[in-house]
Amino acid sequence: MKREVKNCIFAEIEMNSLAYALLAMVARKDCSGYELVQLLELFWQAKHSQVYPLLAKLEQKQYVAHRLVKQNGRPDKKIYRLTEQGREILSAWIHEEPAVPVVRDEFLTKIYAIWLTSTKRARELLHERIQYFTDMLTDRLLKIREMEERWSDDLYDPHSPQFGRYMILQRKTRLEQEEINWCHWVLERLKKD
Amino acid sequence: MKREVKNCIFAEIEMNSLAYALLAMVARKDCSGYELVQLLELFWQAKHSQVYPLLAKLEQKQYVAHRLVKQNGRPDKKIYRLTEQGREILSAWIHEEPAVPVVRDEFLTKIYAIWLTSTKRARELLHERIQYFTDMLTDRLLKIREMEERWSDDLYDPHSPQFGRYMILQRKTRLEQEEINWCHWVLERLKKD
């Protein structure tokens, strides 16, 4: 959990956390850039404007390669796959210490300063937050069920490509549930007012 | 939980989430830039190189003001306080919808790709993670106890400047505990291997 080693021998130049995240995803399953953005949302929010150019760079370095898939009534897509070289640097990178997690959450700043205004606004913020996480959670549980139906036992096999994503989904639901619990706990403290 | 409204009427120009976070903190208690970085760590990790220039800008806009405090055998410090104007835009900003939370956690990417290597490395990563969060949690519980000793009942009063920080501390410990629980849960899945 140390800071990231820059210019490490495996990467030559400019391999960052997002680049590795993309490699990790195409390792599990061939993906288009568009799909990657959506899959990434689970633990790394990136915009397409960041992902597309990065994929091109990763292809230049031959860590990924794409094939064009033509579609009817839809734009064509580039389906990326991990190359042998890509797999190698990914495996090497896993043995480095991960960078410290970063969280930035404006909601918390508002809670920090809530004493300046009304408890009514506090309640509002908390209810919106509960709504937000409930929606997230509902969606998340749906995705968990989808994975369970599709892969069943594989999900508990640490050698299956699905293992990691499934574990991370489980983690997210736990944390989201705990966020909701905390909101209710705070609302209780606001009742007396 | 919508995206942030840019160039909003209250801010004139370039007021960002970090700027509001700084205002929220000096609202609770007069602080030096150095101290702000440390207090901020709880929910917004910012480096001093970002905080110091931003404080200067906030002072230009007269949202904060500082006084110099001379110290013996230590560099002098600038203690910032919130001005009336600062308090006004802060109160107004609380009524806007918070931006969606952002999380970036390289550890999760490694878990995502762990099937490529050994379960031994998986265990290692999880144990380090447990260690990291246990350390965080220990420190956090200490801070909670400190606050409880210092302010006791105020912490549950939504009109007290301490309320927000206390609630956020409580939230963090809950989430950190749940992170640890999840790690143990994953380690169980790895045992069979």
Added chain:
DNA sequence: ATTGCCATGTAACAAGTTACATGATTGT
């Protein structure tokens, strides 16, 4: 001796966001 804490600041760079650009299809 060397690391870590206190305390502030700037410069160069990397990472991430918003806006611009295109365009067909499906659903409300």
Added chain:
DNA sequence: ACAATCATGTAACTTGTTACATGGCAAT
């Protein structure tokens, strides 16, 4: 009619990180 989804890309900008700069004191 209007928005949303699919699909890719670039340009301009903002935000955040790393490195440079200074310097005394306390602890190991």
